[in-house]
Amino acid sequence: MKHRYLPMTEQDQKEMLEAVGVSHIDELFDDIPESVRFKGELQIKKAKSEPALTKELSALAAKNKDTKAYASFLGAGVYDHYAPIIVDHVLSRSEFYTAYTPYQPEISQGELQAIFEFQTMICELTGMDVANSSMYDGGTALAEAAMLSCGSTRRKKILVSAAVHPQYRSVLQTYAKGQYIEVVEIPYTDGTTDTAALKEQMDDDVAGVIVQYPNFFGRLEALDEMETAIHEHKGLFIVCSNPLALGALTPPGQLGADIVIGDAQPFGIPAAFGGPHCGYFAVTSKLMRKVPGRLVGQTVDEDGQRGFVLTLQAREQHIRREKATSNICSNQALNALAASVAMTALGKMGVREMAIQNIQKAHYAKQAMKEKGLDIVFDGPSFNEFVVKLPTPYGECRDRLLEKGIIAGYHLGEDYPELKDHMLVAVTELRTKEEIDALVQELGDRHE
Numbered sequence: 001m002k003h004r005y006l007p008m009t010e011q012d013q014k015e016m017l018e019a020v021g022v023s024h025i026d027e028l029f030d031d032i033p034e035s036v037r038f039k040g041e042l043q044i045k046k047a048k049s050e051p052a053l054t055k056e057l058s059a060l061a062a063k064n065k066d067t068k069a070y071a072s073f074l075g076a077g078v079y080d081h082y083a084p085i086i087v088d089h090v091l092s093r094s095e096f097y098t099a100y101t102p103y104q105p106e107i108s109q110g111e112l113q114a115i116f117e118f119q120t121m122i123c124e125l126t127g128m129d130v131a132n133s134s135m136y137d138g139g140t141a142l143a144e145a146a147m148l149s150c151g152s153t154r155r156k157k158i159l160v161s162a163a164v165h166p167q168y169r170s171v172l173q174t175y176a177k178g179q180y181i182e183v184v185e186i187p188y189t190d191g192t193t194d195t196a197a198l199k200e201q202m203d204d205d206v207a208g209v210i211v212q213y214p215n216f217f218g219r220l221e222a223l224d225e226m227e228t229a230i231h232e233h234k235g236l237f238i239v240c241s242n243p244l245a246l247g248a249l250t251p252p253g254q255l256g257a258d259i260v261i262g263d264a265q266p267f268g269i270p271a272a273f274g275g276p277h278c279g280y281f282a283v284t285s286k287l288m289r290k291v292p293g294r295l296v297g298q299t300v301d302e303d304g305q306r307g308f309v310l311t312l313q314a315r316e317q318h319i320r321r322e323k324a325t326s327n328i329c330s331n332q333a334l335n336a337l338a339a340s341v342a343m344t345a346l347g348k349m350g351v352r353e354m355a356i357q358n359i360q361k362a363h364y365a366k367q368a369m370k371e372k373g374l375d376i377v378f379d380g381p382s383f384n385e386f387v388v389k390l391p392t393p394y395g396e397c398r399d400r401l402l403e404k405g406i407i408a409g410y411h412l413g414e415d416y417p418e419l420k421d422h423m424l425v426a427v428t429e430l431r432t433k434e435e436i437d438a439l440v441q442e443l444g445d446r447h448e
Contacts (some may be wrong), residue, residue, distance in 0.1 A: 009116050046115050053266060066408060070405050073408060074409055075425075081354070083268045101333075102310065102333075104284075109307065114336075114341075115296045118134065119295065133333070135331065140171060144281065146160075147181075149235070150207040153235065157184065157185050157205045160183060160210040163215035165417035168411075171411070189389065195229075211239055214384075218362070220383065227257075228341075238259045239260050239261075240261060244351065247351035249355075250270070253386070258284055259284075264335070268342025277335060278335035286289055289314065294312075297309055340439060358384035358428055361431055362383070362426075370389055375389040376388055387424055392438065394411040394413060398411070425439075
């Protein structure tokens with residue numbers, strides 16, 4: 001069947017209504033009082049034929065400026081990376097594509113093994129002991145990490161760096177409000193967390209401290225300096241990391257992190273207008289039983305054959321609500337599978353090579369901009385992003401670059417008023433020397 005959906009004829013509708021014992025669709029809503037029912041017609045377009053609808057939607061889609069036709073330097077948490085072609089092939093298989101919850105392990109071994117491999121590879125990248133089978137995205141993973149730290153320490157204060165993704169911090173504020181948790185932002189200085197301010201704020205009321213590595217500005221944080229101050233007060237150290245960067249950087253687990261979270265989008269998951277993506281969540285072994293969501297474990301069956309099962313599900317669906325560590329009831333199984341396939345196809349050396357190319361190409365772009373006289377702000381060790389002060393207002397720059405077939409970087413003035421007309425430039429392994437040179441040339445010409 002080639003239909004992407006199942007069409008319904010009038011006869012189909014009639015037979016379904018007869019099967020449930022009603023003569024008209026309106027009867028299905030009899031339990032809703034007349035006084036609250038909508039009267040009249042919805043203000044939407046009239047139905048079109050399938051060919052006409054397809055033509056209209058195709059015309060709308062053609063207005064998008066996508067990364068297939070344009071060179072994108074837009075990052076800020078969602079990146080244009082190489083995805084091995086095998087990722088789409090595996091995801092399109094019906095046994096994965098339609099799978100939801102592998103509650104019956106005897107018929108879900110393929111999906112369970114894929115998730116188990118995802119957990120294993122996340123642990124290897126982060127240097128942590130245990131990882132769950134994924135979260136909704138990086139933002140919810142960060143907020144859940146904060147909630148775990150409060151529950152584990154029985155404290156009600158979270159410190160978060162202002163150099164953490166602004167949208168992630170917004171999700172944290174939403175979670176914290178419902179749990180009556182105080183969130184204190186630690187300022188940044190020269191593009192990295194103000195370590196002195198962090199140490200000043202640390203006390204025995206702090207449950208956890210959240211830092212991003214690399215941070216939102218692309219800079220690398222001095223995790224080892226922070227770790228001592230945090231653990232002196234018995235707080236938990238939470239690190240939000242781009243997993244691809246960990247292919248080249250020292251894993252947070254080796255620098256004293258208690259919880260490492262982030263988004264697996266760089267591995268085989270398309271930008272997709274910002275989601276859905278796949279959050280990862282990794283912890284030390286002592287926090288294993290407090291991890292939200294699901295974990296897949298390895299075991300043997302009655303014949304001694306290797307097998308996989310869901311285990312340690314500390315969710316409200318499985319235990320008493322007051323004992324639950326989270327109300328996240330699902331995982332991003334399909335996107336976690338995409339990340340697993342991508343990491344497997346790339347292998348350890350491939351992941352490292354991708355990470356190094358990001359570093360090298362971003363460094364090349366940064367140096368070329370400096371030579372053109374552009375002001376690189378927060379200059380220092382970074383991964384694949386850096387901040388440049390624009391010679392003209394951001395809106396003008398963005399539109400001009402778009403005319404040249406280039407998608408501009410992120411306008412930091414949206415979230416940091418002090419950085420108005422500063423652009424966060426992301427350079428991934430997919431950007432060619434010609435594309436980088438074109439970006440530098442266009443920005444440099446305006447500067448001159």
